[in-house]
Amino acid sequence: MSGQAFRQFIVKMHGRCNLACTYCYLYEGPDGTWRTRPARTAPDVLDRTAARIAEHARAHALKALSLVLHGGEPLLAGAETLTRFTGLVRDRVPDGCTVHAVVQTNATLLTARRLAVLADGGVRISVSLDGGRAAHNARRVDHAGRPSWPAAARGALLAAEHAPSAYAGILTVVDASLDPVETYESLLGLRPPALNFLLPHGNWSAPPPHWAGARHGEWLCAVFDRWWDAGRRETRVRLFEECLALLLGMPSATESLGLAPFDAVVVETDGSIEQTDSLKSAYDGAAHTGLDVFHDTFDDALRHPAVAARQAGAASLAHQCRACPLLTVCGGGHYAHRYRAGHGFRNPSVYCADLQRLIRHIAARLAPHTPVAAPDTPAAPAVPAVPDPHAVFAAREEGAP
Template identity: 95%
Template sequence: MSGHAFRQFIVKMHGRCNLACTYCYLYEGPDRTWRTRPATAAPDVLDRTAARIAEHARAHALRDLSLVLHGGEPLLAGAETLTRFTRLVRDRVPDGCTVHAVVQTNATLLTAGRLAVLADGGVRISVSLDGGSAAHNARRVDHAGRPSWPAAARGALLAAEHAPSAYAGILTVVDAALDPVETYESLLALRPPALNFLLPHGNWSAPPPHWAGARHGEWLCAVFDRWWDAGRRETRVRLFEECLALLLGMPSATESLGLAPFDAVVVETDGSIEQTDSLKSAYDGAAHTGLDVFHDAFDDALRHPAVAARQAGTASLARQCRACPLLAVCGGGHYAHRYRAGHGFRNPSVYCADLQRLIRHIAARLAAHTPVAASAAPAAPAVPDPHAVFAAPEEGAR
């Protein structure tokens, strides 16, 4: 047995989406593998996936695991299907292993009835939105070009009002063209118990939008100040809490920061075992492993060279990252954001300057808040020109 155990199982319940967001990296990006896969996960795929998850939990004596019901838009598979599969996994894992289930949805298909089914089935609801207003979500349209915001806002508020214990929160991708504080405050109107801000997927060969002068880092700093100055009482913000924990020497549980071992795996609608979808923003087939739940165990995925490379810790990082005093907090940034054609993933993050800006800012605020934190926070180097880090690129896997 090799590698760190998987603890997050992302299962594609439905391979299509009822929206056609113009910026979607999955359906509009370089990867085209979704086109040849079935729209829905068949019962035998779900049955075998549940068995494989239980097998992995037993082999690694897992006390808990995360089950992420994903898509596409997973609610296209039906709320009853989602809860039935969740129950199947819970019934099969060993005694003493807790399954934390969540559905990642665009909220447009949420109704009071579906919320009740999910809540009764012990499935929490995580909503993906670009912001808390129609203007923020103008690029989230259906296949006829109609806006998704009215249905999405209605769904999110239904979760807040009728299923608060099952409402996990909102995930938002940073749009550096929008006002950061206004975006944050608009999301608060949807009463999320937690927020998570993600950097838009991009890399050195396909830079993200508005990528210049650490604009994304500045955007996040502005939101952090608004959240921090309010006493962190309005909602939890995962990215900020993870950064604070790492600055204080505590472990992190996010792919975007820190050096914790990578622990997520994807099962596609046809049963294929893949790496996370974010890699599909790099090139066609980047998440492919050649494995599937009918013929292979998740331990076989742990031994896959690409997965092993992601679990190699600092050994997999670029020389610049290994020498950086922010390494323990930054962790090299999100793996997908390190890609550069011809040099693989052994590069600093395309958001290197942004991450340094954010970490330095949070460290300064934390140090001013408590003298103890001042000695714990690492010194940070000057933010470099983001293009200069490739003056002497490392050898990559491809």
């Protein structure tokens, strides 16, 4: 019997990138499977993928699904290809199933015309940046070593100015060497409707940069205070909203926090069905399933042992995690961050101290506004107090970063 349905389909529209970021876990990390795959996803792969997505939506009576157009840099495939594929999926899913489509881009190839094509095709734009200034993005260079910031900033501002309804926001990986408040405020200059801060991918065998003394947790606490003290009016911050929602007893909607079953699947440029790219930061072939859209269904992927383990909730966690009072909020942290060579993924997150620091801090800031449980108790009451946590789930379905 298969597990909970996939609701997020990440489709690699192009397998290469026009940038050569020096820290990229995909192209500079331990997994080299991208080298043997075609650069561009062929039309027959896209056609079969759309059919498989529709098949899965029908089998599980999905009312909504998220379609993430990914890469590499997906705009290398052309904006028209992205919207054509999105239209194909929408045409094939059963009546009553809404497809929320978003493209995850580095923004360097965005133009007014491409924005118009994407917006007209109902594809929202999520931008990946390291910060809102050139100095923050010094390691994001092209293959000739030239800085990407001028083109990326131009693309992000084009989205804010010319396609605000299609602008989903900005995704940023935390750099603990940068000033947190300065980084946050610099990103506000690009007028994002939402931000998502991600912890850099690392694990016990390959620790993340600047990993000591819960520096990443302290960094996030500083940004949270700046955002919270501004009344949360400047922009939405998904990580913080998810943590608040979980503290208020609501279900999680992210892989990074909470115990909700894993619901994302990847289709590579050759049609291979894989787990999410983040696993590729652990070891070569970590995301491999041996399945593909030509021979296998997404229900077959649900039955794959590695996927089943990720859907097992607390049962798949280390003993320390299952005994932790923060379990229902932390959820063990991001799956990829639990890896230790020779011991697999059944370990606490390498960011355990950082997550504890952040969760306890947010709980303390929230406490005066609602009778949320103290962070040393295992569960929090479902009190729908400010801020309204429902907004994050609606935004997630609309393709926010």
